[in-house]
Amino acid sequence: MSQDPTANADRFLALLRPIQRELEIYCRRLVWESQEAPDTLQNAVMRAFAAFDRYDPQASFRAWMFKILTREALVMNRKHTRIARHEFQLEPEELAALATAAEPGPPEGRPPLPEAWDDALEGRLAAGLKILTDTERAVLLLRFIGELRYREIGESLGIPLGSVMGNLWRARQKMRAFLGRFMPGHRFLKENRL
Missing domain, CATH: 1.10.10.10 (Winged helix-like DNA-binding domain superfamily/Winged helix DNA-binding domain)
Structure with missing residues (x-):
């Protein structure tokens, strides 16, 4: 990746924009609590941007981004499960x-x-x-x-x-x-x- 932070940000956003809606829908479906979806997606995007210098341009950006979002959503679900365990069980x-x-x-x-x-x-x-x-x-x-x-x-x-x-x-x-x-x-x- 380029050493220029602005160029990296522009490249990242250019790759992210076409799949943003799919990521939003996927995130809403994957997290247990729908109100957690925006924060989960934002955290995943921030993690992806922070790791963008390690992204291999030969790999699928879509798959890479969904991988990061999946991990973030599963962490959120585990957090929710721990909290829910103390509420009541059905x-x-x-x-x-x-x-x-x-x-x-x-x-x-x-x-x-x-x-x-x-x-x-x-x-x-x-x-x-x-x-x-x-x-x-x-x-x-x-x-x-x-x-x-x-x-x-x-x-x-x-x-x-x-x-x-x-x-x-x-x-x-x-x-x-x-x-x-x-x-x-x-x-x-x-x-x-x-």
């Missing part, structure tokens, strides 16, 4: 039942509005992501939000290609099963979009 089944009970349904006899469906699906997707392991969730999100190739996912997470494929397969199976309880027979699940 079994996963109780938590799922509570989430389902708390969701308001459409007025009696009326079909739900499309926005309501979007909100319900959004909540269920978020709940479904929480049943995945950290690695499964990261692989799934890197593939579908980051649109990284398997090799890039492996590089980002520091795992072999076979592990990427195995984790992605398990994540898809778990998400299909989880979402299938709420949307049995939905074309989204039948068409293997997940």
Whole structure:
């Protein structure tokens, strides 16, 4: 990298801007608490910029950036888990039942509005992501939000290609099963979009 700090900053921003939206979406999905996403993303960008002099221009900037963001999000989730342990404990089944009970349904006899469906699906997707392991969730999100190739996912997470494929397969199976309880027979699940 160049010794000129301004040139490095310009180069870093030029590489970051095209993937910024994908990083934001990925971060919101990966962290347990959505209000933590902006801080997590900012910390990851600051870490990446601080380490930019060690970035290999021959490597994928996208994969490198997602790797840094993944690590930062997992640290935030561990912090949240430690705090949550002291609050109260619910079994996963109780938590799922509570989430389902708390969701308001459409007025009696009326079909739900499309926005309501979007909100319900959004909540269920978020709940479904929480049943995945950290690695499964990261692989799934890197593939579908980051649109990284398997090799890039492996590089980002520091795992072999076979592990990427195995984790992605398990994540898809778990998400299909989880979402299938709420949307049995939905074309989204039948068409293997997940």
